[in-house]
Amino acid sequence: MNSKQSILIYCTDWCEYLHDLVDLLQRNNQPYSFFNTRYIQSIQGTWELSKINDFSLPILSIDGHLYTHPDLLKVQQLLDHRNWLNKIDKDLYGKIN
Helix, strand or coil, X not given: CCCCCCEEEEECCCCHHXXXXXXXXXXXXXXXXXXXXXXXXXXXXXXXXXXXXXXXXXXXXXXXEEEECCCHHHHHHHHHHHHHHHHHHHHHHCCCC
């Protein structure tokens, strides 16, 4: 999976929201990577983590787009849209771009 087609989670601790988010990703068979923000300095070289307060965590990156503490319904909509795009790519081009 390349960096444009990936799901990354940036957070400090496993809170209830994070459990729900991971459950949602697993139900949708979506692989993801988790990064503990205590041990990294920036997100994709874009956001300085020292400037982000804990209330905006977790930060979710879906295919290079960053979302701060997104609503789970919004995440489901993003996953549905992502799956639809992948299906179109596969049907039209025989592969997922």
